[in-house]
Amino acid sequence: MQWNIQNTVVPKNAEELIAVLITNRHIEDRQTFLHPKHPMDISLQEVGLDQKEMSKAVERLETARQNNQSVIIFGDYDCDGVCATAVLWETMHTNGWNVFPFIPNRQAHGYGLSSVALDEILGAAHKPAVLITVDNGIVAHTQFERLRQEGVYTILTDHHESDGKFPPAEAILHTTKLCGTTVAWMLARELGKSESIESMLDLCAIATIADQVPLVDANRSFALFGLEQLNQTTRLGLQLLIQTAGLQLGEIDTYAVNFGIAPRINAMGRLESALDALRALCTTNPTRALQLIGKLQDVNEARQNLTTEMIECALAQASEWKDERIIIVADPSFHEGVIGLIASKLTETFYKPSIVLSIGEKTAKGSARSVSGVHITNLLRSVKNDLLEVGGHPMAAGLKLEVGALESFKTHLYEQARIVVDVELLTPRLDVDCVIDPSLLSLEIVETLQQLEPFGAANREPIFAVDECIVEHCSPVGKEGKHLKLKLCVGTIKLDAIWFGKGEQCAAYPVGSAFRCAGYLRINEWKKRKNIQLLLKDIQAQ
Structure with a gap:
């Protein structure tokens, strides 16, 4: 994974840290952002x-x-x-x-x-x-x-x-x-x-x-x-x-x-x-x-089970799109109520725009998801002659076409994607706000970050890089050892870390080894005791 360090400043205190985060989010009016109007006003x-x-x-x-x-x-x-x-x-x-x-x-x-x-x-x-x-x-x-x-x-x-x-x-x-x-x-x-x-x-x-x-x-x-x-x-x-x-x-x-x-x-x-x-x-x-x-x-439990089945079916079609700049999968068994979830999962896993189509008797209905930098609705409108309907946002869209036009649609969209989708946009990237000084790894700083909430699109939760993390302990945890728990030493600071879904990688992080870690800073509370925890997104060799 490629890290994109958004700011070269290494903040030394809470005020500098907030200033870096405000800058990274291109917020012009700090006061209004931190103290927004009530909707009634x-x-x-x-x-x-x-x-x-x-x-x-x-x-x-x-x-x-x-x-x-x-x-x-x-x-x-x-x-x-x-x-x-x-x-x-x-x-x-x-x-x-x-x-x-x-x-x-x-x-x-x-x-x-x-x-x-x-x-x-x-x-x-x-x-x-x-x-x-x-x-x-x-x-x-x-x-x-x-x-x-x-x-x-x-x-x-x-x-x-x-x-x-x-x-x-x-x-x-x-x-x-x-x-x-x-x-x-x-x-x-x-x-x-x-x-x-x-x-x-x-x-x-x-x-x-x-x-x-x-x-x-x-x-x-x-x-x-x-x-x-x-x-x-x-x-x-x-x-x-x-x-x-x-x-x-x-x-x-x-x-x-x-x-x-x-x-x-x-x-x-x-x-x-x-x-x-x-x-x-x-x-x-x-x-x-x-x-x-x-x-x-x-119904939500039924939706979860159906989603799992359909993802397996979509992956079976990988030979068709693995070398393309966009994923297109279509099948009569795809339930049109879940195709958006499948598109999201494919995009998240393979970091490519994805289109999932449910094929009916005469028409196929589709849902699309995209990656940053690829306006999926505009991309679909570039092949509108193959479509009956299309609409949506830069990152998501819905579409409908005649079943007889499916192959033409796929051919034209693959061709168009090769022209307009820069291959660099398909490289998984982790946007890291900045490198954080070990002195800021404290409960007080995490509480300070809460004034930026709620987090979401255009105001994502901050991700920080922590340098020179020495592994003191590493072990798989959770059901079937799916997750990875680490105890890190950063200078004089002791830092707990958790990496979800990476339990099988425990052997890659032996005690005494040094790494650069990136993740969210969270407060973990257990039996009324609070401590800071790094929720890992990636680890790189130091």
Whole structure:
């Protein structure tokens, strides 16, 4: 692994250390970053939303409330889409609107504001007067035109990248500076009472963190204050979900959201109906909450098993892509609800952009993930003649194509990747903030670093290099000895270290040998005793 030392300064005290980290994250206003605004105080302009469009949306919704007209909130089946639907539905429902949620079923309706989903909505006994999209819609040109012709007033709220033009919605609340839930929350803020709106920051935190948006500026505010709200949430479903995931209310951080809360919400949309995830977040009935969270847990376990099986199938196709600059795997057995997870795993393992396609009878649906420096959505749009649909972000995308176009698509994309993907971008790199002086290896310094939290995209947890680490002890630990525990001596400092998944490498680090280590500084607490621990990411010969 190649280390990228981002700053040559070796800080000697806490103030210098924070300054280095702020510089590495290209943060211009240190004070604002360390002390962000509360979301209630963030203006529309700050997040790229148009006041005129907001006013149009609010005015039309007020008319709908006064006339008891039907409003549909059209969400998405991922964590961001479910939370966005919950925020807006709860706000409008409790404030007197005749409002109903609609979250498409991945298998029955496909992604987003699809024609199949519209057939169901417009074919119902009572056609809605207003339809609001949350976390989707920015490329649904045909569908918005159809709604316009049907006389349905449309409000588009979304954060995905447009394809250069907006659909013909009557009001458009679009920005790429937020996630889908927080765009919906900005609309809800104009419609509801401040106390109830503020309580919904728990869902904003989950969505902001789970959707991997950059945790700077307004997103940092939503994540920071949202985590505070989440850690004291009164939502029965969330309380039970946290308990089921083996987490503790009051100790929820970005890691807990990413690996405990979000996967269970996402699992429903991947394999079954995301409406049950929505119900779990919104219910006030203890018995119902228990039933729904139990279902989320069962479906998440099924998702984990299915993911393992599909990864094995994807690896069996390695001969096709091992020499290419992008991974493309396709199979009829791939469940389209899990292909995004497979793409993420392939990219993480092989450090290449990855596309995983589920082949149906007539069409194939795909999910893509990328590495830093490769804009996967733009790369896919370079072969748009082979595609029926494509949309997404620089690091993730969704696509659809005819089965008959699959081989042409693969050929063209492999060719395009050879042209635009620099091979250097495919070398695994570890971004190390700086070399840390041994005198800073203390509990006080780790506590100082906590003022930079919450960590996530664009504000990753700091990784430090520690020079001249002498091995005093090394042993495999954990179930089946999967992990590696080391006791290191750094000058006069004794430092515990743990390296997950590297237990088999114990023999490579004999007592007395010297290495350069890189990792996260953490506080490890055992029997009410705290000590500093290095969570290793890599070790190099000194």
